[in-house]
Amino acid sequence: MKKIYLDYAATTPIDPRVLKAMIPYFSDKFANTMSLHQMGQIASEAVENSRKTIASFINAKTEEIYFTSSATESNNLALKGVAFANREKGKNHIIISSIEHDCVLESSRWLKRQGFKVDELNVNKFGFVDINQLKKLITTSTVLVSVIHGNNEIGTIQDIKLIGKICREKGVYFHTDASQSLGKVDINVEKMNIDLLTASSHKIYGPKGAAILYIKKGVMIEPIIHGGGHEKGLRSSTSNVPAIVGMGKAVEILQKEGKKENKKIEKLRNILVKGILENIKGTHLNGDPVQRLSNNANISFPSIEGESLLMELDFEGVEVSTGSACSSRTLMPSHVLMAMGAKPQIAHGSIRLSIGRFTTEEEIKKAVKIFIKVVNKLKKFSPFSV
Amino acid sequence: MYSKRTLQHFRSPHNYGEIKNADGVGEAGNIVCGDVMSLYLKMKKIGNKEPIIDQVKFKTYGCAAAIATSSAITDLVKGKTIEEALKISKNDIIEFLEGLPPIKIHCSILAIDALDEAIYQYLTDQKKPILTDLQVKHNRIKKGREQIEERYKKWMTKK
Numbered sequence: 413m414k415k416i417y418l419d420y421a422a423t424t425p426i427d428p429r430v431l432k433a434m435i436p437y438f439s440d441k442f443a444n445t446m447s448l449h450q451m452g453q454i455a456s457e458a459v460e461n462s463r464k465t466i467a468s469f470i471n472a473k474t475e476e477i478y479f480t481s482s483a484t485e486s487n488n489l490a491l492k493g494v495a496f497a498n499r500e501k502g503k504n505h506i507i508i509s510s511i512e513h514d515c516v517l518e519s520s521r522w523l524k525r526q527g528f529k530v531d532e533l534n535v536n537k538f539g540f541v542d543i544n545q546l547k548k549l550i551t552t553s554t555v556l557v558s559v560i561h562g563n564n565e566i567g568t569i570q571d572i573k574l575i576g577k578i579c580r581e582k583g584v585y586f587h588t589d590a591s592q593s594l595g596k597v598d599i600n601v602e603k604m605n606i607d608l609l610t611a612s613s614h615k616i617y618g619p620k621g622a623a624i625l626y627i628k629k630g631v632m633i634e635p636i637i638h639g640g641g642h643e644k645g646l647r648s649s650t651s652n653v654p655a656i657v658g659m660g661k662a663v664e665i666l667q668k669e670g671k672k673e674n675k676k677i678e679k680l681r682n683i684l685v686k687g688i689l690e691n692i693k694g695t696h697l698n699g700d701p702v703q704r705l706s707n708n709a710n711i712s713f714p715s716i717e718g719e720s721l722l723m724e725l726d727f728e729g730v731e732v733s734t735g736s737a738c739s740s741r742t743l744m745p746s747h748v749l750m751a752m753g754a755k756p757q758i759a760h761g762s763i764r765l766s767i768g769r770f771t772t773e774e775e776i777k778k779a780v781k782i783f784i785k786v787v788n789k790l791k792k793f794s795p796f797s798v
Numbered sequence: 799m800y801s802k803r804t805l806q807h808f809r810s811p812h813n814y815g816e817i818k819n820a821d822g823v824g825e826a827g828n829i830v831c832g833d834v835m836s837l838y839l840k841m842k843k844i845g846n847k848e849p850i851i852d853q854v855k856f857k858t859y860g861c862a863a864a865i866a867t868s869s870a871i872t873d874l875v876k877g878k879t880i881e882e883a884l885k886i887s888k889n890d891i892i893e894f895l896e897g898l899p900p901i902k903i904h905c906s907i908l909a910i911d912a913l914d915e916a917i918y919q920y921l922t923d924q925k926k927p928i929l930t931d932l933q934v935k936h937n938r939i940k941k942g943r944e945q946i947e948e949r950y951k952k953w954m955t956k957k
Contacts, residue, residue, distance in 0.1 A: 715859070724808075793865055795836050795858065796834075
């Protein structure tokens with residue numbers, strides 16, 4: 413049975429064109445970018461070409477793109493690097509949203525333990541951050557605001573341009589995690605007032621092991637990995653040349669095909685959502701219905717717990733994700749849904765569906781049928797009737 | 799992560815549903831934590847012998863392990879006397895399912911709690927004596943539920 417993969421937000425398969433571009437850099441062109449010999453220069457050039465491609469895609473300058481190993485690393489570097497570089501100026505306050513990815517949440521909690529002050533922005537029931545609260549929270553000691561662009565669980569797209577404008581006016585650095593949104597929403601770091609931006613390769617049909625942090629020229633930031641001085645001393649570690657080449661190729665494909673592709677994906681996503689909401693009683697789409705990532709659907713099934721649903725769907729050949737955590741020792745399920753004020757029954761019974769480049773209409777139609785079958789089966793065990 | 803047996807019981811659980819006119823109904827868990835279980839017992843008395851659990855059914859909202867442990871406990875208690883049923887432990891369920899991931903052990907406790915509560919209700923309705931052990935368990939389950947609701951309220955107002 414061919415599986416129907418509806419978990420593109422977790423990771424994407426690599427595009428065959430990306431893989432093809434990467435292969436020479438594993439063997440023929442394997443050299444270290446720091447080596448002065450010709451082979452080293454070939455590797456270095458490949459990395460610089462990737463940097464250029466990515467920079468132009470988000471309207472940054474080439475030298476403002478720094479390669480890292482993952483979005484998690486980029487987010488760690490953004491938060492910790494900016495916090496430590498500006499501490500001596502009396503800047504010890506960071507603002508994040510309450511629906512950040514764990515790597516931002518945990519980095520901020522770690523910074524709190526190091527003596528920094530951290531505030532979390534509330535979100536409304538659609539997942540939009542409270543702009544008035546942001547304005548009130550910024551003080552003279554605030555150094556950084558970090559708000560996720562397209563949320564990984566619920567898909568809500570924040571008004572980054574506005575948040576960036578507020579930060580710029582108040583002289584505060586603004587970082588956004590664009591891991592999910594790159595390629596799905598146009599990003600222009602200049603126009604959107606972004607000082608730091610995280611993006612990842614394996615969410616855009618590139619390989620795992622490459623990501624970027626865009627850092628606007630002039631931003632004060634400290635490295636968190638020290639060593640041989642790669643990436644202008646900000647991120648030592650031998651460059652992962654094949655992965656970086658792959659990320660460059662993945663962005664090049666987005667640049668050419670992204671617009672058309674997103675339209676197709678959005679259409680398929682809408683068929684999927686409509687199919688589920690119209691055929692399964694009590695289901696509900698979480699997040700904003702319009703301002704959301706083109707490939708994301710987050711749906712609640714009030715009578716069924718998320719993990720059960722995921723497991724049974726998996727047996728039937730449909731692969732999805734859940735934000736709920738019935739296993740966790742903490743009281744709360746998905747912190748994102750709970751921050752939006754979702755009732756426990758909604759938060760525990762939610763599933764994230766994310767589609768992508770290789771999803772077909774046939775798969776979507778088949779998936780809807782499987783959803784109906786699986787929900788009807790599991791409802792029989794449930795004490796809740798809706 | 800799940801044993802084959804656990805997955806079998808999740809996919810094809812035994813004795814799910816409700817019993818109308820049940821002799822005992824036990825509820826355990828809390829939606830705030832993501833697990834809610836109801837267990838229904840129907841007793842039968844043959845001659846002068848102790849009554850036995852003749853029918854047992856469950857309804858559970860929860861993860862795959864919660865559904866599997868619900869199914870397991872119905873298999874384990876069927877045909878047993880109250881005294882025998884009260885001896886069933888979480889370890890019996892885990893053994894019956896050929897293991898549970900450590901993070902899911904609480905699901906086996908959920909099933910035991912629901913059983914204890916169903917028996918407690920049955921004995922109370924029959925005006926039969928409640929053993930100290932069972933009374934202690936009942937008080938603990940009740941208190942646990944109140945604490946969770948309290949914590950939830952606090953969490954929601956903190957926001």
